[in-house]
Amino acid sequence: MIWQLDLAILTLVIVTAIAAISVKDLLGCAILFGAYSFLMCLLWAIMAAVDVAFTEASVGAGVSTVFFVAAVFRTTRRTRD
């Protein structure tokens, strides 16, 4: 593990996590969640858990983002709280 890379990715994970729950636009939230999943995928890959990283990349960053976008498309784009 390279600690500089680790630190950068962990910081970005926290930033995207906080941004995803605080942003008002739900479509942006879905995209941020995809970015969060992708950063988690990078973390798994750094920790040599390649199978988990692969699952995270395909399920978390890929398909679940599409599901969220589809759900936002069929409901409302703005959240009230």
Add this chain to the structure above:
Amino acid sequence: MKTAGLIIVILAGAILLYATQDFPPWGAPDSPASTHVSPRYLQKSMEETAVPNVVTSVLADYRGFDTMFETSVIFCAGIGCFALLRIFRKKPEDRYYRHIATEITLHIKGGRIPEKSSEFERIDALWTPYDLIIKTVCRILVPFIQLFALYVIAHGHHSPGGGFQGGVILGASMILIAISYNMRTAIARISEKTDNLLMATGVFIYAGIGTLCLILGANFLDYSGLSTILFSGPIMARSHGIFGVEIGVGITVMAVMISIYNNLASEGKQDEGL
């Protein structure tokens, strides 16, 4: 209320972070996990199952029950989305058609033009003009995505991957067709009935292989019992058994992903999508 919740969350997080100090450090050789089970798998996996990727052999062979019920959970998720979202509406709805020669859009209320008409093309209510680049790129890309998905399933013995990942990629290729064309094009390729049948087929293949082992005199999901019908030794039979199980997982995951997307993006009507 919001501040109280924030304080509770921060406190709980601080306690959790404090508790992680008791964990052994990352990758420590003297941690309980890497002193008892891991060496056993790492040393014996290759000679017992002939699978170089230890993760695959643990997931599909040593911990076969886990993976079987994970597949069942995904199946239940698909069934749950179907039960919650799917609506069978009989009354005719507004439909939009486009006259292909003149590009005039027709809005038909409560009726329909014969579907097989070559002069008119059904379009979605939230229709955006087709982008030639997007359509062509997706059409060329989809076979490669599907080929890669099959590779991921079949090569799970040697490289990262397996039924779950390959199934998700297969499902994503069909979702790509639904997004780039329209939902009816995707449903024409895999109909709703086929999709729901495939959802059950995958779990059936997994449990069926386990039961086959039981019938042939071994334990449930002990693939070495399959050696009599696969004409190979018990070690290669375990390798082949893992492959069969991965195929079952892949089929279920693919069908569930397509089903959830179709129900979600079309408000359960399976007609007009994203």
